[in-house]
Amino acid sequence: MTRPDFLCFAVAGMLLCSSCNKPEDFQKGLQEKLINAKSGDVIDLPEGKFHLDRTLSLAANGVTIRGKGMDKTILAFAGQKTGAQGVLIKANDFIIEDIGIEDTAGDALTIQDGSNITVRRVRTEWTRGPKSANGPYGIYPVSCKNLLVEDSVARGAADAGIYVGQSENVILRRNRVENNVDGFEIENTENVDAYENVATHNTGGMGVFNLPNLPRQGGRHVRVYNNQLVDNNTPNFAPKSLGPIYYLPTGTGMYIMAIRDVEVSNNKIQNNNTVNIYIINYHTGVDEESLRDTAASPITQQVFAPDDKRYDPFVRDVYLHDNDISGGGQSPDNRVDGVKMLAAALGGKLPDILYDGVVDPAWGKKPNSGQVCLSQNGAASFLNFDAGGGMKHPVHDLKRYACTLPGLTAVTIPEAPVGGK
Amino acid sequence: MRRCWMRSLCILVFLVCTLSSCGHLLDHSVQAHIEKPFPKKLSEWALFRVRAGALTPNKGVVPYDLNTPLFSDYASKYRFVWMPDGTAAQYREDGPLEFPVGTVLAKTFAFPVDGSNTERLIETRLLVHATSGWTPLLYIWDDKQRDAALQLVPDPVPMKWTDASGRRHEFNYVIPNVNECHECHDNQKVFLPIGPKARNLNKEYKYAEGSDNQLAHWARIGYLQGPPAVEARPRAAKWDDPSTGSLSDRAAAYLDNNCAHCHQPGGQAGYTGVDFRITQTEIARQGLCKPPNSAGEVGSLRYDLVPGRPDESILIYRLESTAPKTSMPALSRDVVHVEGVALLRQWISSLPGGCGSGRN
Known part of the structure; x- marks a missing residue:
C-alpha cells in the first residue's frame, strides 16, 4: 500500500467513526439529531437497548420521536451521570411514542411548557422495583396545554407514575400504572378526563388535588370514569424530601384534596387497605399531625390557608356516582398518625369512603355545604369523621350525602398534530 | 482508476479545509x-x-x-x-x-x-x-x-x-x-x-x-x-468580598447569579415558585419554610430554607451534592463550590425565626 492510499483510508476511517456503535456515540448522535430537528421531523429509533448517561433534550417544535415499541426500543439510563431527567422536552406540537425509558436518575420523561403534546405507548420504569432512590416521576408533563397521555405504562416512581401538573385540557386514557407511590397525580390542573386507566399495586391509585405556592392555582373540573383503582397496597417508599407524598397512606385507592368540580363515576375502586376514597382539605391531607392540631382548635380559613393568598384549601362540589366500591379500609396504614388515630377510634378498620367534613365557614351553616354528593356506589361504607369539629359529630349515614350535581362536560383537545409520515 | 479518484478526493478535502480556516x-x-x-x-x-x-x-x-x-x-x-x-x-x-x-x-x-x-x-x-x-x-x-x-x-x-x-x-x-x-x-x-x-x-x-x-x-x-x-447605577456585591456588601447582600448576589436564571418567573424552575432574583426581597419566596416540589434524595429534610439551620435546609444539601438528581444548579456544576456554600451557610445561620412549632 502506498502512503497516499494509507492516508486516504485513515481519513475514511475517521469519517466512519461517527457511526461507530459505541454507546456514547448513540447518545451524542441522537442528541445532535434532536438539536438539529425541524418542525415535521420524525426521529425514528431502532429496536434495541441503548445505554445513556446524560439527559436527552429537545427544544424544537413539531417533532416526533418514535421507537419500535415500549419493550423494544429502550433508553436505559442506569448509572446516569449528568442531568436530572432522562428525556426533557420543552417544545410544542410534540409526539413521543413506542419507547421505553428506564432507570433515570430523576424523572424519566419531563415535558415542560408545551402545547399539543401526545405521549403514546411510552413505558417509564425503574427496573429494580419500588425503591426510595428511584426518580420521583415517570411521565411528568408540567405547565402544558392540550395534552394526551394514552396506552402508556409507568412503574416504580418514588412519587407518581403519571403526573400532570399546572396544566389545562388533559386526557389520560388506557394507561397502566403499578408499583409507584402514587399511580396518577393530577395537580393544580384544569379540565381533565381520566378514563379506562388501571392503577394497581401502587401506594395510592390516583390523587386529584391542588397545592399552594405553585405559580398556577385553581385546578378544577376533573372527570374520572371507567378506571380500575384496585389493590394499591404497596408500602409507601417515597423519601421524606418529596413532601406531601411521603405521608400518603399505603392502601389509598383515590384521594381528592383541596379541589372543586370533580366527577368520579363508573370506576372499580376496590381492596385498597386504608381507604378506597379519601375526600379531604389540604390540612388533613398533607400534615400527619393535622388531626391532633385541628381537634384542639377551631378551623378557620386563617388556620387552614398556608401563606398563599390565592390558594383554596377546601374541597367541594365532588360528585361520586355509579362506582363499584368495595373491600376498602381493611388494614389501615398506622404509619400515618391521622390514619392511626382514626382507625383506633373505629376499631381498627376504616370505611370505603372517608370524608373529613371540613368546609369553609364562609359557606354558611346549611347541611352539606361542601356539596359532596354520593350516589349509587354499591354497598360502599362511608364516614364523615368531622375533622373540623374535633371528631365529635361523625356522620355514617350516606343518605345525608345523597344528592346529585350536574355532570361535567367532556374535555376536548385539538386533533393531535401529525408529525411527518 | 478507483485509487486515483480517492486520491483526488483526499487532496480536495485537504485544500478546502486549509483554505477555509x-x-x-x-x-x-x-x-x-x-x-x-x-x-x-x-x-x-x-x-x-x-x-x-x-x-x-x-x-x-x-x-x-x-x-x-x-x-x-x-x-x-x-x-x-x-x-x-x-x-x-x-x-x-x-x-x-x-x-x-x-x-x-x-x-x-x-x-x-x-x-x-x-x-x-x-x-x-x-x-x-x-x-x-x-x-x-x-x-x-x-x-x-x-x-x-x-x-x-x-x-x-x-x-x-x-x-x-x-x-x-x-x-x-x-x-x-x-x-x-x-x-x-x-x-x-x-x-x-x-x-x-x-x-x-x-x-x-x-x-x-x-x-x-x-x-x-x-x-x-x-x-x-x-x-x-x-x-x-446599581452595584451587586462581590460574593467573596465583605467590603462590597453585608452578608445578606453577598448571599443575595450569589443566589442571583447562580440560581435565579432558572429560579424566577418564566425560568426553567419558575414552576417551583422559588425566586432568587436579587430584586425579589421577600424571603418567603426564597424558599423559607417551603416544602420542596421535588428535591430528589435529601434525607429527612422538609424545607428549602430553615432560618438559623443550614444543615436542615434543602438549599444547602443540594449545593453540597454532586448526584445528578439532587445537585443544584442542575447543569454545569460537577464539584461543590466549598467557599460559596460556606457563604450561604453563614447567611442561613444568621436568619432569625423557625419553621413553625413542632414542624421542623
Missing part, C-alpha cells in the same frame, strides 16, 4: 456572523489571538468581568464583548443590557494544568445576537491550543489538578450541549444573556490602558447608551 487571515478585523451557517472554527471570528494559552483581543473586543459570577467548577473565565461599528448596548437597570444585533459575547473556560502554573483552554462559548435572536455556539479547543472547533454536543473532559491550598480536584468537566444552554438562558422561551447586567458590570477593570469602571468605559468607547448618573 485561513480565510480570516486576509482581514484583520472581527468577522461578524449574524445568520447560519456559523463558522466551524473559532479563529474565523477573529475575536482574539492565542499565544501560550493567553487570549489577546482584536480591535474592538473588550474584556470584562462580573462582580459575582456563576460558579463553574473553579474554571477561570475570560469574557469579551464585541459590537458592530456604530452600535451600542442600551442601559437597563434590571436584567441584561440590551445589546444590538451583531453583538458577540465570548466566554472562554480554562483550567489549571496539573503540576504547573499554566492553564489549558477548554472551551469558548459564544453568544451571538443573530438576526433570529441570541444564539449559543460552543467551540472546543484542540489539544495544541491553536484553535477551537464548533460542536453541538461536546464530550466531557477529565480534569485533575492540585490548587495552591493543596486541595486536590479530580472530576469530569461536563460541557453543556446546545440545548442545555437554553435551560439556563431561556425565559419564557426567549434566549437572553445572564451575566452582563448593569449591577454586575458596575466594577473596576484593569484594562491594558489603565483601570476604569466598566460601565464608564463602555460608555466612553461607545458600547453603552443611556446609563444614569454614576450614583444611580
Whole structure:
C-alpha cells in the first residue's frame, strides 16, 4: 500500500467513526439529531437497548420521536451521570411514542411548557422495583396545554407514575400504572378526563388535588370514569424530601384534596387497605399531625390557608356516582398518625369512603355545604369523621350525602398534530 | 482508476479545509456572523489571538468581568464583548443590557494544568445576537491550543489538578450541549444573556490602558447608551468580598447569579415558585419554610430554607451534592463550590425565626 492510499483510508476511517456503535456515540448522535430537528421531523429509533448517561433534550417544535415499541426500543439510563431527567422536552406540537425509558436518575420523561403534546405507548420504569432512590416521576408533563397521555405504562416512581401538573385540557386514557407511590397525580390542573386507566399495586391509585405556592392555582373540573383503582397496597417508599407524598397512606385507592368540580363515576375502586376514597382539605391531607392540631382548635380559613393568598384549601362540589366500591379500609396504614388515630377510634378498620367534613365557614351553616354528593356506589361504607369539629359529630349515614350535581362536560383537545409520515 | 479518484478526493478535502480556516487571515478585523451557517472554527471570528494559552483581543473586543459570577467548577473565565461599528448596548437597570444585533459575547473556560502554573483552554462559548435572536455556539479547543472547533454536543473532559491550598480536584468537566444552554438562558422561551447586567458590570477593570469602571468605559468607547448618573447605577456585591456588601447582600448576589436564571418567573424552575432574583426581597419566596416540589434524595429534610439551620435546609444539601438528581444548579456544576456554600451557610445561620412549632 502506498502512503497516499494509507492516508486516504485513515481519513475514511475517521469519517466512519461517527457511526461507530459505541454507546456514547448513540447518545451524542441522537442528541445532535434532536438539536438539529425541524418542525415535521420524525426521529425514528431502532429496536434495541441503548445505554445513556446524560439527559436527552429537545427544544424544537413539531417533532416526533418514535421507537419500535415500549419493550423494544429502550433508553436505559442506569448509572446516569449528568442531568436530572432522562428525556426533557420543552417544545410544542410534540409526539413521543413506542419507547421505553428506564432507570433515570430523576424523572424519566419531563415535558415542560408545551402545547399539543401526545405521549403514546411510552413505558417509564425503574427496573429494580419500588425503591426510595428511584426518580420521583415517570411521565411528568408540567405547565402544558392540550395534552394526551394514552396506552402508556409507568412503574416504580418514588412519587407518581403519571403526573400532570399546572396544566389545562388533559386526557389520560388506557394507561397502566403499578408499583409507584402514587399511580396518577393530577395537580393544580384544569379540565381533565381520566378514563379506562388501571392503577394497581401502587401506594395510592390516583390523587386529584391542588397545592399552594405553585405559580398556577385553581385546578378544577376533573372527570374520572371507567378506571380500575384496585389493590394499591404497596408500602409507601417515597423519601421524606418529596413532601406531601411521603405521608400518603399505603392502601389509598383515590384521594381528592383541596379541589372543586370533580366527577368520579363508573370506576372499580376496590381492596385498597386504608381507604378506597379519601375526600379531604389540604390540612388533613398533607400534615400527619393535622388531626391532633385541628381537634384542639377551631378551623378557620386563617388556620387552614398556608401563606398563599390565592390558594383554596377546601374541597367541594365532588360528585361520586355509579362506582363499584368495595373491600376498602381493611388494614389501615398506622404509619400515618391521622390514619392511626382514626382507625383506633373505629376499631381498627376504616370505611370505603372517608370524608373529613371540613368546609369553609364562609359557606354558611346549611347541611352539606361542601356539596359532596354520593350516589349509587354499591354497598360502599362511608364516614364523615368531622375533622373540623374535633371528631365529635361523625356522620355514617350516606343518605345525608345523597344528592346529585350536574355532570361535567367532556374535555376536548385539538386533533393531535401529525408529525411527518 | 478507483485509487486515483480517492486520491483526488483526499487532496480536495485537504485544500478546502486549509483554505477555509485561513480565510480570516486576509482581514484583520472581527468577522461578524449574524445568520447560519456559523463558522466551524473559532479563529474565523477573529475575536482574539492565542499565544501560550493567553487570549489577546482584536480591535474592538473588550474584556470584562462580573462582580459575582456563576460558579463553574473553579474554571477561570475570560469574557469579551464585541459590537458592530456604530452600535451600542442600551442601559437597563434590571436584567441584561440590551445589546444590538451583531453583538458577540465570548466566554472562554480554562483550567489549571496539573503540576504547573499554566492553564489549558477548554472551551469558548459564544453568544451571538443573530438576526433570529441570541444564539449559543460552543467551540472546543484542540489539544495544541491553536484553535477551537464548533460542536453541538461536546464530550466531557477529565480534569485533575492540585490548587495552591493543596486541595486536590479530580472530576469530569461536563460541557453543556446546545440545548442545555437554553435551560439556563431561556425565559419564557426567549434566549437572553445572564451575566452582563448593569449591577454586575458596575466594577473596576484593569484594562491594558489603565483601570476604569466598566460601565464608564463602555460608555466612553461607545458600547453603552443611556446609563444614569454614576450614583444611580446599581452595584451587586462581590460574593467573596465583605467590603462590597453585608452578608445578606453577598448571599443575595450569589443566589442571583447562580440560581435565579432558572429560579424566577418564566425560568426553567419558575414552576417551583422559588425566586432568587436579587430584586425579589421577600424571603418567603426564597424558599423559607417551603416544602420542596421535588428535591430528589435529601434525607429527612422538609424545607428549602430553615432560618438559623443550614444543615436542615434543602438549599444547602443540594449545593453540597454532586448526584445528578439532587445537585443544584442542575447543569454545569460537577464539584461543590466549598467557599460559596460556606457563604450561604453563614447567611442561613444568621436568619432569625423557625419553621413553625413542632414542624421542623
